[in-house]
Amino acid sequence: MAVRGRHLALWGLFMAGGLLLPLLVDTGIIGRGTLRTIIMANFLAIFAMSWDVLSGRTGYISFGHPFLIGIGAYTTAILTRRFDVAVEYSIPIAVLVTMIGGAVLFIPALRIRGSYFALVTLAFMELVYQLVQVIRPDLTGGTRGMSGIVTLTKGAVQGYYLSFTLMALLGFFLWLLMKTRLGTALSAIGMNEDSVAGSGLNTTRLKLVAFMLGAFAAGLGGAFYVHYLGSIAPRALFDINFVFTIIVAALIGGAATITGPIFGAFFLTFLLEYLRPVLPGAERYLIYGGIALLVYMYQPGGLHKILEVGLERLRKRANP
Amino acid sequence: MLQILIQGLLLSGLYALIAVGFTMIFSIGRVLNLSYGSSLMVGGYTYFYFSQTLGIPKLAGLAVAAVAGCLMGLLVFRLIVKTLEGSHVAIEISTLILAVVVQAAIVLLFGDSSKILLPIIPGVVWVSGAAVTYNILAAMLAGWAVLAGLHFYVRATHTGRAMSAVSMDLKGAAISGIEPDRINMITWGLSGALGAVAGVFFASYTQLSPSMWVAPLIISVAVVIVGGIGSIVGTLIVAHIIGFMEVIVTAWIAPELRGVFTMLLIICVLILRPQGLFGRAEL
Numbered sequence: 001m002a003v004r005g006r007h008l009a010l011w012g013l014f015m016a017g018g019l020l021l022p023l024l025v026d027t028g029i030i031g032r033g034t035l036r037t038i039i040m041a042n043f044l045a046i047f048a049m050s051w052d053v054l055s056g057r058t059g060y061i062s063f064g065h066p067f068l069i070g071i072g073a074y075t076t077a078i079l080t081r082r083f084d085v086a087v088e089y090s091i092p093i094a095v096l097v098t099m100i101g102g103a104v105l106f107i108p109a110l111r112i113r114g115s116y117f118a119l120v121t122l123a124f125m126e127l128v129y130q131l132v133q134v135i136r137p138d139l140t141g142g143t144r145g146m147s148g149i150v151t152l153t154k155g156a157v158q159g160y161y162l163s164f165t166l167m168a169l170l171g172f173f174l175w176l177l178m179k180t181r182l183g184t185a186l187s188a189i190g191m192n193e194d195s196v197a198g199s200g201l202n203t204t205r206l207k208l209v210a211f212m213l214g215a216f217a218a219g220l221g222g223a224f225y226v227h228y229l230g231s232i233a234p235r236a237l238f239d240i241n242f243v244f245t246i247i248v249a250a251l252i253g254g255a256a257t258i259t260g261p262i263f264g265a266f267f268l269t270f271l272l273e274y275l276r277p278v279l280p281g282a283e284r285y286l287i288y289g290g291i292a293l294l295v296y297m298y299q300p301g302g303l304h305k306i307l308e309v310g311l312e313r314l315r316k317r318a319n320p
Numbered sequence: 321m322l323q324i325l326i327q328g329l330l331l332s333g334l335y336a337l338i339a340v341g342f343t344m345i346f347s348i349g350r351v352l353n354l355s356y357g358s359s360l361m362v363g364g365y366t367y368f369y370f371s372q373t374l375g376i377p378k379l380a381g382l383a384v385a386a387v388a389g390c391l392m393g394l395l396v397f398r399l400i401v402k403t404l405e406g407s408h409v410a411i412e413i414s415t416l417i418l419a420v421v422v423q424a425a426i427v428l429l430f431g432d433s434s435k436i437l438l439p440i441i442p443g444v445v446w447v448s449g450a451a452v453t454y455n456i457l458a459a460m461l462a463g464w465a466v467l468a469g470l471h472f473y474v475r476a477t478h479t480g481r482a483m484s485a486v487s488m489d490l491k492g493a494a495i496s497g498i499e500p501d502r503i504n505m506i507t508w509g510l511s512g513a514l515g516a517v518a519g520v521f522f523a524s525y526t527q528l529s530p531s532m533w534v535a536p537l538i539i540s541v542a543v544v545i546v547g548g549i550g551s552i553v554g555t556l557i558v559a560h561i562i563g564f565m566e567v568i569v570t571a572w573i574a575p576e577l578r579g580v581f582t583m584l585l586i587i588c589v590l591i592l593r594p595q596g597l598f599g600r601a602e603l
Contacts, residue, residue, distance in 0.1 A: 061409055063416075108587070112594045115352045115408055119541050120590045126538060127583035134576045240534055244420050247413060283428055289421035293414060297403060300410050 011172055018164045022157045035156040039228070041269035042163035046221035048249040048261035049174055054102075054214025055247075056255035057183070058207060059190035060109050061118040064125030065246050066238045067105065068215050072098040072222030074132065077149050077232050078139050087150055087227060095219040102215025106208055113193070129238035145233030152227045159228055166224055167262070170217055175258040177213070186210050187256055248292045254304025263303060268292070323450040324564075324571055330452065332563025333460025334525060335539055336467055336556050337518045341511035342540035344470075347487045347549045348507045351408060355396055355415040356515055356540060357533030358422040363389045363516025364523035364532065365426060368437055378440055385520050386513040393512020397505060419533060426530045434529035440520065459521035463559075466514060471552045483507060487549070542582050546589045548596020557598065561585075 021038075024030050047069060055062045076094035079085040085093075108120045133143045140146070153159040177183060185206050188196045197203045226232050236242070245268070253264020271291065275284045299306050338360065345353045363385040371381030400418065404410045439455035446452070474480035485493040486503045494500055522536055542562055547554035565585070566578045589596065 059409065061412070108591050112590055115350065115412060116545070116590055116594060118352070118412060119545055120587055122538070122541065123583045123586040123590075127580060127587070130576070130579045130583070134574065134580070240416075241420060241423075244416060248417060251413060283424075285424035286421060286428055289417055289424055293417045293421060296410075296417065297400070297414060300404075300407065 011175070015168050015172075018168060019161070021164075022160055025157065032156040035160045037269060037273045038266075039156070039159050039163045041266045042160075042167040043221060043225050043228070044245065044249055044269060045167050045262040045265035046170060046217060046224075047246045048253070048265050049171055049258055050214050050217035050221060051246050052250045052255055052258060052261045053174060053178075053186075053217060054210055056250055056257075056261070057178070057186040057190050058210050059193075060113070060207070060210075062105070062121045062214075063118045063243055063247075064105075064121030064123070065218065066242050067121065067125045067128050068098055068101050068218035069222035069225070070125075070128055070132070070234075070237050071101040072219030073226040073232055073237065074140060075219075076223040077146050077226050080150050080227075081146055081148065082139055087152060091220075091223045091227075094223040095216060098219025098222065099212055099215045102211045102218075103208075105215070106211040109207055109211070110204065125238050125243070129234055132234045132238070140234075141232075143234065145231065145236075147231035149226060149230050149232065151230045152224070163224070163228065166220070170220065171258060171262055174213070174217065178258055182206070182209065190256065248296070251300070252292055252295055252302050254302035257302075257304050260302055260304035267303065322448045324567055326447055326450050326452060327571075328560070328564035328567040330456045330460050331567055332560040333463040334456060334518075334521060335463075335543065335563050336559035337459060337463030337514075338522060338536045339540040339543035339555055339559055340463075340467060340470065340552070341514040341518065342537075343544050343547070343549070343552075343555050344507055344511045344514075346544050348483060349401070349504060350549075351401060352412045352541075353396065353415050353511070354412055354537065355418040355422065356511070357535075357537035358419045359389045359392055359512045359515030360519030360522055360536045361422065361426060361528075361530075361533045362392050363519030364437065364528050365430060366516065367520040368430075368435060368523070368528055372438060382440070382517060382520055385516045389516020389519070390509045390513035393508040393510075393515070394505060396512075397508035401504075401508070402501075419537075423530050423533065430528075430530070432530060434527045434532075436527055437520075437524040439524050455521075455524055459525065462517065462521065464556075466517075467552055467556050474552065479503070479506060538579075539582075542586050544596075545586050546597055548598045551596075551598040554596065554598030 021030075022035065025032060025035060047065065050068070051062060051065050054060065054065075072094045075097045076087070076090040079090035079093060080087060105121065105124060109117055112120065132140050137143075153162050178186070185196065185201055186209075189203055189206060189210075193203055196206075249264040249268050250261040251264070252267060253262065254260025268288070272284065272288055275287060279287065295303065295306075299309075301308075341359065342353065342356045345351060345356070366388040367381045367385040370376050370384045371378050376384075396415065396418065400414045401411055404414060439453060441454040441458050443454040444451050445454065445457075474484055482493065482498045482503050483506070485496065485498055486500050490500055493503075518536070523532065526532065526535075539562065543555055543558045546561065547558035562582055562585070565581050569575075569578045569581055
């Protein structure tokens with residue numbers, strides 16, 4: 001689990017490559033459309049990483065992740081749109097409020113595990129979805145949501161820089177953190193919580209840290225996402241299909257790895273995008289879901305694991 | 321007042337019918353079949369195709385729907401649950417992905433727009449100013465009949481008792497000479513068929529649409545959590561608690577809030593009494 005120079009070099013390469021990418025737009029190699037696709041992939045990667053910290057490691061599967069993302073997004077949207085709070089303040093406040101939401105989500109995790117926990121998170125998401133439309137529609141915009149929210153960036157290139165920097169820094173930070181003893185302990189909780197507690201570690205505190213980190217990432221992602229889109233609608237946000245996209249991105253890439261969810265998010269976003277010219281209609285989602293199901297059933301460890309096993313096999317063949 | 325009583329009874333019967341298939345799977349394997357809502361959708365659309373497009377008699381259409389649901393249940397068990405045996409999280413996530421795949425398939429075959437299903441039994445009866453369609457009355461009766469039948473089946477027949485044995489203790493059941501695989505197959509097939517029939521009634525109560533699988537899934541989840549596992553009577557009682565709560569909230573507080581209290585109930589029960597109101601303690 002140690003941090004190696006090789007890994008840091010790869011991260012450096014990834015960040016440098018990401019930051020240099022928009023230069024290719026001017027030369028015409030990639031279009032602005034591709035850049036917009038990457039922006040969506042960046043946000044999906046943030047959400048998937050957030051899910052990965054909370055659920056991928058500890059095994060407390062959250063089916064209601066939009067609950068956290070939605071709190072972050074709605075808080076900053078309401079503050080800026082209705083109370084004219086500057087973005088510099090509204091985003092940190094949104095992240096803090098999301099972390100309170102993470103603490104709320106943490107309460108059931110004290111008592112229940114496994115499938116039951118997954119269900120209660122689903123209930124949380126539905127609850128917020130229905131409340132948002134009814135309670136104070138003058139603030140939340142009710143069923144129709146809100147539009148005309150301040151956007152931080154203009155055009156694809158700026159949006160790309162912001163989303164990529166956010167994603168890469170968050171990813172690097174979480175990756176480093178998960179290389180510490182904390183990450184090891186969280187993975188151990190996913191394997192056998194009782195034996196972690198038996199080893200004298202405070203699992204409640206460890207889980208709380210995981211939930212806070214997950215909520216932090218979700219709130220940050222949600223807040224910047226809403227300031228990128230400039231609008232918010234409850235049906236698009238608190239949707240089981242959105243949950244599906246996040247979870248599948250994290251799992252296809254490889255749960256509990258941080259780099260896996262980034263990879264998975266890009267893989268899925270581009271898969272959907274490249275299928276567009278071939279299959280313009282609804283078939284696309286059928287193929288997309290089918291591929292996700294097959295990859296996941298073949299290797300629940302995701303592409304990360306498939307790659308690892310493949311490399312291992314190649315190495316063995318090279319020097320037996 | 322009487323109106324609330326009638327509406328509540330009708331809705332609760334429908335909910336019991338919807339939830340029973342989901343409860344069975346959860347009781348037997350502790351597995352959440354998140355593609356259960358898709359069984360309802362497959363049932364609804366199969367019925368729609370055979371009965372309204374091809375024009376075969378309605379009862380035959382219902383039977384075809386049940387067969388389709390049964391087949392789907394068996395396939396899900398053989399291809400997903402059996403392959404991933406042991407890992408509950410993997411099964412839950414795979415069935416969730418499957419549900420989205422089925423949704424895409426339905427959009428592909430029938431289009432994105434929602435469809436109106438003609439009532440299975442047309443006609444309306446007026447009871448003290450409340451319109452009661454024969455259709456939902458049939459759904460309620462079907463719900464009760466199915467639950468009563470299932471209760472009898474589990475208590476009195478050999479296979480049924482084997483089912484409850486597997487649900488209590490898999491190893492103990494296997495030692496006593498029960499083949500868990502066979503029992504699982506029967507349960508999944510039965511659950512799929514019941515889901516499909518419930519789907520036909522549910523679709524004729526609301527409408528057919530490619531996203532119709534979410535609402536019944538959430539109702540089923542609520543019933544199984546609040547009722548607890550391994551209790552058919554619990555399923556019936558909780559279906560009534562939830563049904564009446566929705567009707568009362570709709571009538572007295574606000575129609576938009578009808579789902580909120582159900583969600584609050586789920587959360588409270590899970591936190592305060594995770595084994596459910598009528599379930600066996602085993603968490």
